[in-house]
Amino acid sequence: MAGTVPVAKSLKDIYTEDALPTQIERWEKLLRQFETNYGHSPQFVSRSPGRVNIIGEHIDYSLYSVLPAAITADVILSVSVVDNTSADSYKIKVSNVQSSRFPSYEFDIPYNSVEIDATVHEWTNYFKSGLRGAVELLQKKHGADFKPKSMEILMDGTVPAGGGLSSSAAFVSASALAVMYANGEKAVDKTELTELAIVSERAVGVNSGGMDQSASVFSLRGSALLVSFVPTLTARPIQFPKTNPELNFVIAQSFVVSDKQVTAPVCYNLRVVECTLAAEYLNAVLNKKGTHLPPDSGPLGVSLRGFHTNYFSDSPLPFEDQLKELITLTKSTLTQTDGYTREEIATVLKMTVPELNKRFTSTVPIRAEKFKLCQRALHVFSEALRVLQFLSLLEHPSSLLPTSTSTSTSTSTSTETFNRALGDLMNQTQDSCREDYECSCPELDELCRIAREAGAYGSRLTGAGWGGCSVHLVPGDKVQAVKEAWEREYYGKRELSEEQREAAVVVSRPGGGSAVFVVE
Numbered sequence: 001m002a003g004t005v006p007v008a009k010s011l012k013d014i015y016t017e018d019a020l021p022t023q024i025e026r027w028e029k030l031l032r033q034f035e036t037n038y039g040h041s042p043q044f045v046s047r048s049p050g051r052v053n054i055i056g057e058h059i060d061y062s063l064y065s066v067l068p069a070a071i072t073a074d075v076i077l078s079v080s081v082v083d084n085t086s087a088d089s090y091k092i093k094v095s096n097v098q099s100s101r102f103p104s105y106e107f108d109i110p111y112n113s114v115e116i117d118a119t120v121h122e123w124t125n126y127f128k129s130g131l132r133g134a135v136e137l138l139q140k141k142h143g144a145d146f147k148p149k150s151m152e153i154l155m156d157g158t159v160p161a162g163g164g165l166s167s168s169a170a171f172v173s174a175s176a177l178a179v180m181y182a183n184g185e186k187a188v189d190k191t192e193l194t195e196l197a198i199v200s201e202r203a204v205g206v207n208s209g210g211m212d213q214s215a216s217v218f219s220l221r222g223s224a225l226l227v228s229f230v231p232t233l234t235a236r237p238i239q240f241p242k243t244n245p246e247l248n249f250v251i252a253q254s255f256v257v258s259d260k261q262v263t264a265p266v267c268y269n270l271r272v273v274e275c276t277l278a279a280e281y282l283n284a285v286l287n288k289k290g291t292h293l294p295p296d297s298g299p300l301g302v303s304l305r306g307f308h309t310n311y312f313s314d315s316p317l318p319f320e321d322q323l324k325e326l327i328t329l330t331k332s333t334l335t336q337t338d339g340y341t342r343e344e345i346a347t348v349l350k351m352t353v354p355e356l357n358k359r360f361t362s363t364v365p366i367r368a369e370k371f372k373l374c375q376r377a378l379h380v381f382s383e384a385l386r387v388l389q390f391l392s393l394l395e396h397p398s399s400l401l402p403t404s405t406s407t408s409t410s411t412s413t414s415t416e417t418f419n420r421a422l423g424d425l426m427n428q429t430q431d432s433c434r435e436d437y438e439c440s441c442p443e444l445d446e447l448c449r450i451a452r453e454a455g456a457y458g459s460r461l462t463g464a465g466w467g468g469c470s471v472h473l474v475p476g477d478k479v480q481a482v483k484e485a486w487e488r489e490y491y492g493k494r495e496l497s498e499e500q501r502e503a504a505v506v507v508s509r510p511g512g513g514s515a516v517f518v519v520e
């Protein structure tokens with residue numbers, strides 16, 4: 001599903017009807033504030049949304065398919081392009097509607113490089129990483145002496161930071177899109193934009209997969225998105241069955257903030273390294289074709305999916321059965337459930353520990369004595385399988401429905417059976433994230449327990465975890481009960497601001513992806 005980023009004429013092209021009144025007010029405020037800040041109106045606004053991941057957690061960087069959907073919350077950047085005056089640099093002025101939290105900056109940037117200091121956690125790093133990716137692409141297209149334009153920017157973001165709804169990818173994608181458009185690219189290719197946003201975001205210090213940027217750029221209103229990374233990046237819209245009004249996804253914040261840039265060495269980046277080491281270890285023990293894997297597009301150059309493809313290269317076994325066999329093989333091969341030391345892994349990979357460190361842990365800082373290869377690989381293979389099972393339920397709901405003529409009672413019973421089957425898969429994901437991947441936290445577990453007891457079919461964390469958001473499949477007539485139970489047992493017991501209370505729970509409808517809006 002390729003194509004170019006849409007240029008919207010009206011906010012109706014961007015938001016669902018229920019979101020419009022609030023959004024119109026917000027956009028008008030942004031345009032007014034831009035005039036106050038810079039003394040004239042902006043020329044255009046670039047927009048990219050956050051996302052909720054429905055299923056497929058922590059497997060994008062192992063190159064397995066995932067199923068996210070865009071949400072209404074987004075990043076909007078109002079922009080005006082300024083004539084360059086300097087011979088060797090351009091100027092970027094960037095400010096935020098929430099100016100007390102996010103101070104304004106002015107940067108003089110040399111034409112030939114965009115410096116980002118990932119060790120200093122500035123909010124503008126995300127803008128700069130989008131800028132860097134876009135400028136590199138523009139210079140690849142138009143020649144190394146291409147001179148980017150100066151820009152004045154005012155941003156407004158409504159995706160909560162560190163909340164598991166991917167504020168970072170929304171910001172990086174909107175920034176890269178703004179820079180492309182400001183520099184004369186009026187038809188920005190979605191795949192190019194996504195790929196550059198994926199690589200750019202890694203410059204901020206997190207070795208992320210590509211799910212968030214794909215969801216942010218490619219999503220279509222009303223559909224979830226199946227994002228695949230092999231053999232190339234593709235995004236396919238998946239419609240929810242329209243005849244199933246019970247299919248409500250409810251997002252609930254834990255208000256435990258997990259800032260990935262800060263926790264990466266012991267959380268996110270460590271998992272990326274563990275998965276990569278598991279791939280090389282399994283390959284070294286099980287593959288007869290050489291000690292090391294051929295390179296692929298995983299963040300560290302090889303992946304569990306790469307091992308999978310290599311191992312089953314000539315096998316006629318269906319993909320789902322291959323995953324099942326990999327689960328069995330992981331258990332019989334990676335038997336040390338308390339983890340593996342660097343020495344143990346290096347010996348199997350026939351390298352020295354310094355070589356291992358240089359190859360796998362030098363580009364991203366991590367801290368660990370032992371690597372839990374078995375548990376991490378088990379999560380990845382079983383989660384990849386759950387995505388396929390979830391997808392086949394959505395695409396062939398009849399596989400669970402009775403084949404004979406159905407009365408209305410049996411139809412509603414079978415809708416319930418269907419939703420329970422989806423919910424069970426989400427619950428299994430949560431178990432796997434908690435037990436094998438160790439990326440949940442007591443608060444997320446608690447939100448899931450409360451929701452299930454109040455009638456949710458399925459409940460799990462969404463996004464990287466260790467805090468942030470949870471997502472729940474809740475029957476329409478139980479949404480209220482679930483909300484009340486959270487209020488009573490979770491939110492009511494915490495000190496939250498009015499604003500936090502209001503944003504705590506959202507019933508999500510899949511929204512559209514990136515867009516440019518031209519200001520007349």
Ligand code: NG1
Nearest residue numbers: 057058164166208209210211463464
């Ligand atoms: P969050 O923490 O929601 O931004 C992160 C990664 C994804 C994916 C999920 C876990 C980034 C930008 N995103 O999402 O690629 O790996 O965790 O499934 O780091």
Ligand code: MG
Nearest residue numbers: 166167168169
């Ligand atoms: Mg993020």
